[in-house]
Ligand code: FES
């Protein structure tokens with residue numbers, strides 16, 4: 001099938017998409033946007049977090065076809081320079097495989113709750129697994145970005 | 148960038164923007180996707196493999212079996228016992244049997260289902276204890292004991308006033324790096340291959356691949372691709388040989404990227420174990436003897452089992468003075484998934500046991516558990532149970548007294564801000580996430596008991612038992628656009644720990660140059676050894692230091708004059724300066740077009756093999772220590788645990804990059820917490836039942852409490868800058884401290900990790 005959608009403000013078209021391809025696969029392998037990561041492809045780790053029509057979703061749980069005619073924003077296009085810098089400054093990045101998903105999820109948190117408490121940060125990022133950092137510096141980074 | 152500064156990641160900006168290329172992000176023109184046919188049986192004889200139907204499928208370009216492996220059909224880090232593709236037998240559920248390459252990954256996956264493999268199913272050996280029975284099937288030609296380490300130290304029949312015994316069981320933990328096993332193999336026109344890969348040790352992969360592919364090593368070139376975590380899971384080959392075989396067969400680039408379920412069978416795990424201990428002490432609490440039997444299940448293939456069991460045995464009694472010890476460490480083959488390296492490497496399993504024993508002993512003696520530990524703590528010069536006199540700072544008592552004197556967290560029932568109000572806003576009911584059971588809303592404090600527990604652990608840094616540990620660094624100084632630039636080239640794997648900053652900081656400190664570039668790791672420079680055993684900062688750091696010093700000497704040789712002998716000169720801020728700090732000449736002027744390049748190998752001091760009968764030897768090069776305190780709340784009615792706080796003290800010798808050191812202590816503690824209370828690969832009849840992140844639970848941001856840290860820099864006189872390896876100690880004692888706290892909260896004799904709700908309620 002054919003998918004046409006807006007990704008990071010640009011119209012993108014993919015031809016001959018197999019019906020079973022996830023949005024994550026389409027973004028990565030059809031559009032070459034490898035920023036969204038594929039750690040579990042089961043909706044458990046949040047490493048593939050993107051916006052679909054403004055809602056935070058796991059791209060691995062959305063079929064590519066569902067994105068047809070809709071608007072997708074990925075880590076490559078999200079307007080989150082402050083969050084991104086805070087993650088670097090706080091030392092919240094080690095291997096970085098979880099980071100793109102956390103950047104998008106943090107951006108989503110801060111637009112809803114500009115000054116979150118630690119409990120709110122934990123609640124909002126509970127769907128983003130990081131195996132490297134133990135999360136302390138991620139919380140620090142979110143606090144930094146909120147300041 | 149200087150040694151001792153908190154330096155931000157050089158790869159940070161690309162990682163936060165999503166442009167950093169991990170091994171799973173690679174692609175090439177006309178690339179094919181590889182997929183692997185895996186055994187559904189833990190133990191079976193292969194009677195036939197029919198690939199004809201799969202070959203005929205649309206989009207399929209190749210289907211390979213063991214017959215297509217041109218070179219060695221077996222590989223392995225220490226013992227070559229694992230088939231590249233199974234022949235004759237499969238020995239674990241998920242073992243690789245055949246390969247497919249196709250245009251689309253789904254075509255490849257579907258074709259794997261059409262490879263017809265006939266099996267004669269055999270009864271699997273699913274317990275290490277069963278593997279040791281005389282009537283057990285022989286899984287490998289040399290029998291089922293992969294290694295038996297015997298330690299016989301001091302009086303073997305010593306007697307003591309107070310004796311405590313315990314049996315402990317450790318579940319199988321997964322490293323679960325978030326980045327899947329993946330890579331891209333690109334064939335060249337001359338029969339060679341380039342592999343872009345996420346691995347912990349490029350050169351050992353290269354050597355193994357050359358053997359498997361029957362190619363000269365220089366025809367198998369490896370380039371590091373971005374690594375999404377490792378923790379031991381990338382020490383062994385996974386898809387490397389498979390991608391290369393398919394690429395060489397099809398003449399096209401081939402990418403393989405495992406799904407998460409496949410990853411669970413595609414790499415080795417932390418050994419599960421059963422440990423029986425007996426501790427004897429005098430009435431004053433001094434240890435008289437420890438006798439222990441440690442049985443680890445190595446699974447179907449050896450991987451690094453022989454080194455893991457050596458560690459489990461050498462550190463069996465913990466960082467304590469113990470004049471008499473009888474230790475039998477046995478690792479056995481079974482038909483369970485293979486086990487090998489994971490952060491802590493053998494020192495994790497035994498720490499649960501020796502720390503539980505110390506608490507038991509304290510209870511039997513009516514002593515405070517911290518006081519008992521301090522009384523028995525190793526010091527500089529203490530003779531280990533292997534006979535090695537431990538040198539350098541040995542701050543075991545210091546670490547324990549530091550963690551025990553840190554302030555304790557407040558009780559949970561304090562009111563916390565309501566959702567949506569934010570910092571300093573109105574206060575409302577207690578935050579559910581602070582309770583055992585979290586937002587499941589299972590308790591508001593009723594039935595919740597608090598406990599506090601302590602643990603201390605230690606392990607070796609670097610390779611042991613006579614292995615020639617070393618690393619290579621090439622440092623090159625030149626002038627680019629009028630500015631001096633230093634390029635550092637090593638093959639060290641950046642797994643997330645920050646070796647790229649460490650290398651830049653060391654070169655920056657030694658050379659006084661501001662523009663430092665660390666080149667991507669590949670096999671065009673000599674081996675760095677693996678990013679494991681907490682060794683890379685020490686060993687590759689040592690190599691970078693040596694090469695940078697050599698470059699510096701040559702520069703100063705160029706700059707010296709009668710007035711300014713080289714011995715009085717140094718480089719600072721891109722200038723050669725004299726003893727008084729005054730500029731002699733800018734580096735750029737001095738060098739002009741000249742390029743100064745030096746390559747150095749660094750070898751730490753030698754180690755020796757354990758005596759096969761007594762286990763006595765100076766087997767290890769450096770030791771690192773950490774202590775943890777855990778505070779937990781347990782819902783005693785439901786058996787749910789909330790780790791409220793962790794506190795740690797660790798001697799890192801010298802913190803090269805303090806920010807990264809903190810990250811290691813925090814991340815390592817989280818992995819310790821995981822094994823203590825949630826992480827276990829459930830293996831039933833030899834088959835993994837929970838091979839997904841839905842069913843294998845990793846600590847989330849809700850599970851990991853704040854960590855208090857006290858980082859000591861006591862300086863090891865033998866190592867570069869006095870540093871000690873940092874990465875593993877945080878994973879060793881964190882979990883045992885948590886389990887001790889759960890015991891304290893519940894009064895239950897917990898013998899098994901991870902602790903499950905029914906262990907606390909039934
Ligand atoms: S890859 Fe989508 S949630 Fe893990």
Ligand code: FES
Nearest residue numbers: 095096130131132
């Ligand atoms: S930084 Fe490695 S998974 Fe988060």
